[in-house]
Structure formats: structure tokens, C-alpha cells
Amino acid sequence: MRVGNSDMANYGAFLNGEYAITPNLSAYGTLGFSRxxxxxxxxxxxxxxxxQVDLTLYPNGYLPFINTAITDFSGIAxxxxxxxxxSFDISNTYGTNIIDFRVTNSMNASLPRNSPAxxxxxxxxxxxxxxxxxxxxxxTFDKTLTAxxxxFGSEFRIDNFIIKEGEELSWSFGQPSKGIAGVPxxxxxxxxxxxxxxxxxLNKSRRNVALYADFEQEFGPKLLTEVAGRFEHYSDFGSNLSGKASARWKVFQDIALRGAFATGFRAPSLHQHYFNTVSMQYPTASPNPIQVLTANNDNPVVRQFGVGSLKPEISTSYSAGIVGKIFKKI
Known part of the structure; x- marks a missing residue:
């Protein structure tokens, strides 16, 4: 048995660039890759x-390994x-994360003979x-309203989550495609x-459209206020309007009071909604392993346990504080 961290090898490369097309216009981009x-x-x-062991293949037993290859790619233009x-900024950002799973020094014990490793x-x-x-x-202004x-902004986003099946012998009992029955x-x-x-x-996607507006008002050198709002529409979780209001008042030269109120919204991720798998567990009180289903929220079986549909997280927050310098050097 191996105890401790897994073997790991990392490498990656990133590139950033910007080019001035005219004095008032520039193009920029970022590329990133890691493995x-x-x-x-x-x-x-x-x-x-x-x-779990075929003694004709592993007479002394064996130590199986999970091998993962995690690929990350990102690009901005x-x-x-x-x-x-x-001032304006228009951009497209793409990112992907891929995890490939391979199992080595292992076997499918349900096969009567010649299991791959x-x-x-x-x-x-x-x-x-x-x-x-x-x-x-x-x-900018000359009177009480200093500045x-x-x-304003808008955003359009597409998310995509994919689970690709493993080869037949990685999950099967026997080999059904060839009519080979599993060993009881x-x-x-x-x-x-x-x-x-x-x-x-599975292969699941979601679309999201958002609009936002932010206004920050300066009342002379002592008072700063901000009001912001964001509207979002999800193709699977509907619409929401959230906002924020804050203020900062400079009481003395080095002391200021601040406060804020905000509402928040977060839709469940595609992974939370759709991930599902079947695994094997080996209870200590039982000589036989059992199959365990991790069901996603769309599976009818979760309703039989009283689990409802996933709901977005909605939050309300308040904050207040004093900021400044107690001493000249602190």
C-alpha cells in the first residue's frame, strides 16, 4: 500500500499581449495552457x-492505480x-477543464479469464x-456634486458539462457486448x-444573459456613495435582479465611516445539478461489496427520498465599519 501524496507532474505556459491599433484603440489577448x-x-x-482478485493474474494480490490527466486551457481576446x-472594453473569454481517468495495474474481477490490466x-x-x-x-462638476x-455592461455566457463513458470493461459485469457472463x-x-x-x-449546457449598471457619486472630498444593480436570466433557473448600495464618509482627515447593503444570487453549477456515477464500496461488516449510486437532481429516485429540485442561492448582506489610521505610521 502507498500512503501519502500521489505522484504528480505539472507543466504549463501562459502568454499575454496587447497591441495599440490607434492612440484610442488597442487589442489584447491572453492564452494559457496547463497539464x-x-x-x-x-x-x-x-x-x-x-x-476482487483473480489469482491466475495476480497470485500475490495487486495495488491498483488511478491515473488522471487534467488539461486546462483558457483564452481571452x-x-x-x-x-x-x-471608455469601452469588449472581450470574449473561453476556458475549459478536462479530466481523463485511466486505471492501471488493475482488473475487472467479474471476467472469467483474461482481464486487461x-x-x-x-x-x-x-x-x-x-x-x-x-x-x-x-x-465632473464644480459644485456640491464633485464627480x-x-x-454599464452586458454579458452573455454559455456553460457546458460533459461526462463521457468509460470503455465497457471499466464498468461492466462480465462483457455483455460479447455475451460473456460475469463470475458470480x-x-x-x-x-x-x-x-x-x-x-x-451526458452533455448539458446552459445560457446566461446579464445586464448591469453602476453609479458612483462623489459629494466633495468627504462623501462617496455608490448604487449598482445587475439583472440576470438563466435558461434553467429563471431571472433575478440583485443590487448594492454603499457609502463612505470621511469624518476626519484619517478616519472614515463606511456601510453597505447588498443582495446576491448564485445558480447551482452544472456539476452540482448533473454529476452522477456508480461506484463500489466495501463495508467492513459485510463480506460482499455493494454498488452505490450518486444520483443527480434530475433522477426520479431522489424524489422518493423527499429531495426537491435544486434552488438558487439568494443572499442579503449588511456591513459597517470604521477605517483609517490610528497613528501616523499605522
Missing amino acids: KNGKAGGFYRLPSQTS GLRGELGKW EFNAGTLSFAQNTVNLDLSRRL LNIA GRTSGAQVFSGFHPKSA
Whole structure:
């Protein structure tokens, strides 16, 4: 048995750049790539564990490994500049995370003979593409209203979550595609990590549109107020309007009072909503392993346990404080 951190190898590369097209317009971009390869050992399968060991393949038992290859990619492309008295920034951001699972030095104990030692156990992937448009302007005044900062923006986002099934022998009992029956009393799938079953495989997407406005008002050198609002519409969780109001009052040269009120909204992620899998567990009080289903929120079985549909998180927050310097050097 191996105890401790898994073997790991990381590498990556990132590139940032900006090019001035005109004095009032520039293009910018970012590219990022990283890869993390991991290898983690499971529990040693002893020769006496006959439901998990074929002694003709591993007469002394074996230590199975979960191998992961995690790939991250991100890219940003945009234009920003000045249009009259307004500043603008329009961009597209794409990012993806892919986790490939392989099992090595293992076996499918349910096969009557010739089990492979390596398995493609499936893939999890998530991708997100976001288009943003931001506009801002600062208005200055000569009297009580010193300045007003205005910002508007919009966002369109697409999320995509995929579970790809593993190869048949990574999850099967026997090999149904070839008419090979499983050995009674033996466990199905690859030992240490059963592959994703075809019934777990899915491809789900969501769209989100948002609009926001932000107003920051300066009343001379002592008082600053801000009011902001954001409207969002999710293709699967409906619409929401959230906002924020805050103020900062400079009482003395180095002392200020601040306070804020805000509401928040967060829709459940696609992973929270749709992830599902079937795994094997080995209770200490039972000689036989059991299959455990991790059901997603769309599975009818969760309703039988009184679990309702997932709901967005809605929050309300208040804050107040004093900021400043107690002493000149602190």
C-alpha cells in the first residue's frame, strides 16, 4: 500500500499581449495552457479477497492505480479604448477543464479469464465561453456634486458539462457486448475506480444573459456613495435582479465611516445539478461489496427520498465599519 501524496507532474505556459491599433484603440489577448498528470494508489487487493482478485493474474494480490490527466486551457481576446468621452472594453473569454481517468495495474474481477490490466475509465469536462461589453464614463462638476462615475455592461455566457463513458470493461459485469457472463460473487468494473457507465454519460449546457449598471457619486472630498444593480436570466433557473448600495464618509482627515447593503444570487453549477456515477464500496461488516449510486437532481429516485429540485442561492448582506489610521505610521 502507498500512503501519502500521489505522484504528480505539472507543466504549463501562459502568454499575454496587447497591441495599440490607434492612440484610442488597442487589442489584447491572453492564452494559457496547463497539464497535470497524477497517479494515486488505492488499497492493496490481498490474495484472500477473492471477489476482487483473480489469482491466475495476480497470485500475490495487486495495488491498483488511478491515473488522471487534467488539461486546462483558457483564452481571452478583446478590444478596449475611447469612444468620445466613453471608455469601452469588449472581450470574449473561453476556458475549459478536462479530466481523463485511466486505471492501471488493475482488473475487472467479474471476467472469467483474461482481464486487461488497464482501462479507460471515462472523462469529465467543463467549458465556458463569456462575451462581455463594458462602458464607463466620468462626469465632473464644480459644485456640491464633485464627480459621477457611470458604468454599464452586458454579458452573455454559455456553460457546458460533459461526462463521457468509460470503455465497457471499466464498468461492466462480465462483457455483455460479447455475451460473456460475469463470475458470480465477483465485483464488476475496474478495481479502485469503476468507469463511468453509459447511463451516467451526458452533455448539458446552459445560457446566461446579464445586464448591469453602476453609479458612483462623489459629494466633495468627504462623501462617496455608490448604487449598482445587475439583472440576470438563466435558461434553467429563471431571472433575478440583485443590487448594492454603499457609502463612505470621511469624518476626519484619517478616519472614515463606511456601510453597505447588498443582495446576491448564485445558480447551482452544472456539476452540482448533473454529476452522477456508480461506484463500489466495501463495508467492513459485510463480506460482499455493494454498488452505490450518486444520483443527480434530475433522477426520479431522489424524489422518493423527499429531495426537491435544486434552488438558487439568494443572499442579503449588511456591513459597517470604521477605517483609517490610528497613528501616523499605522
